[in-house]
Amino acid sequence: MKIGGYEIHSIEGGSFSLDGGALYGIIPRPLWQKVSPPDSVNRVEVRLRSLLFVGRGRTILVDTGMGLNWSDKSREIYNYSYVENPIMESLKAQGFATEDITDVILSHLHFDHTGGAVVFENGVYRPQFPRAVYYIQKEQFEWAARPSGKDRGSYIEGTFMPLMEAGVMTLLDGYTRIDDEIELLVFNGHTKAQQLPRVFDERKSLFYAGDLFAFSYHIRPPCIMAYDLDPLTTLREKDEILTRAAAEGWIVFFQHDPQYTAVTIGK
Numbered sequence: 001m002k003i004g005g006y007e008i009h010s011i012e013g014g015s016f017s018l019d020g021g022a023l024y025g026i027i028p029r030p031l032w033q034k035v036s037p038p039d040s041v042n043r044v045e046v047r048l049r050s051l052l053f054v055g056r057g058r059t060i061l062v063d064t065g066m067g068l069n070w071s072d073k074s075r076e077i078y079n080y081s082y083v084e085n086p087i088m089e090s091l092k093a094q095g096f097a098t099e100d101i102t103d104v105i106l107s108h109l110h111f112d113h114t115g116g117a118v119v120f121e122n123g124v125y126r127p128q129f130p131r132a133v134y135y136i137q138k139e140q141f142e143w144a145a146r147p148s149g150k151d152r153g154s155y156i157e158g159t160f161m162p163l164m165e166a167g168v169m170t171l172l173d174g175y176t177r178i179d180d181e182i183e184l185l186v187f188n189g190h191t192k193a194q195q196l197p198r199v200f201d202e203r204k205s206l207f208y209a210g211d212l213f214a215f216s217y218h219i220r221p222p223c224i225m226a227y228d229l230d231p232l233t234t235l236r237e238k239d240e241i242l243t244r245a246a247a248e249g250w251i252v253f254f255q256h257d258p259q260y261t262a263v264t265i266g267k
C-alpha cells in the first residue's frame with residue numbers, strides 16, 4: 001500500500017502469549033474466548049507486528065518486537081519461541097537489510113516493542129540498526145527508567161538504555177511531525193506518553209494503534225487492558241481517536257491482533 005510518498009509494509013515479528021484476563025480487562029472470558037481461544041493456562045496469542053514506511057529517502061521502522069535476549073524461563077512464561085530473529089527475517093524476506101533502516105520510532109519502551117532494538121553480542125548490547133536514529137517520548141523514557149511497582153515487569157533496561165548510551169536516541173516532547181506526511185500522536189492511558197504514528201495524504205490515512213487498540217476487539221469502549229496505568233484516560237483517548245478515525249475513514253493497523261492486520265473505521 002502507498003500513502004503519500006511512502007510505501008507501507010507490515011513486518012511480522014513472531015508471536016508470544018499473555019494472560020487472557022489481563023488483555024481483555026473486565027470483559028468476561030465467555031465473550032473473549034470466542035475470538036481468542038486460550039491455552040491450558042489461560043494465555044492467548046499476541047502478535048508482534050511492526051510497520052515499515054519506505055520513501056522520501058528514509059526507511060522508517062515502527063517498533064521492534066521482542067528480540068532475542070530471553071532466558072529459557074521467560075520464553076516459557078511468555079510462550080515466546082523463535083529460531084531466527086523474526087523481525088530481521090521478515091525484513092529480509094521483503095528485501096530490506098539492517099543497514100537500510102534510517103529511523104526507528106519506538107511507540108513506548110515495554111519489552112514487546114523495544115526488545116529487537118538492540119542485539120546482545122560478546123557481552124554487550126549494541127543498536128540492532130546501526131544507521132538509525134531512534135525516537136521516543138522524553139516522558140516515556142524517564143518513566144521507563146523509574147517505573148512504578150505496577151508496571152516494572154514491562155520494562156527491561158537492557159533494551160533501551162544502550163541506545164541512550166550509544167547516543168542514537170532522540171527524546172521528543174509531545175506531538176511531533178516527522179515530516180508533512182507522518183505525525184506522532186501522544187497517548188497517556190496505557191502508559192506515560194505512548195507515541196503512535198499516523199501516515200496520511202489528501203485521500204488516505206493509516207494509524208498505528210500500538211497498545212491503544214492492541215486487538216481489534218479493544219475498539220469496544222469497556223475493553224481496556226489490565227496493564228493500563230490510567231483506564232479512564234484510555235477510555236477517553238479511544239473515544240476521541242475513533243470519532244476522528246470514523247469521520248475521516250482512517251485505516252487502523254493492529255500490532256498485536258492475530259486475526260486482523262488492519263481495518264478501516266467507518267461510522
Ligand SMILES: [Zn+2]
Nearest residue numbers: 108110190211
Ligand atoms: Zn505496552
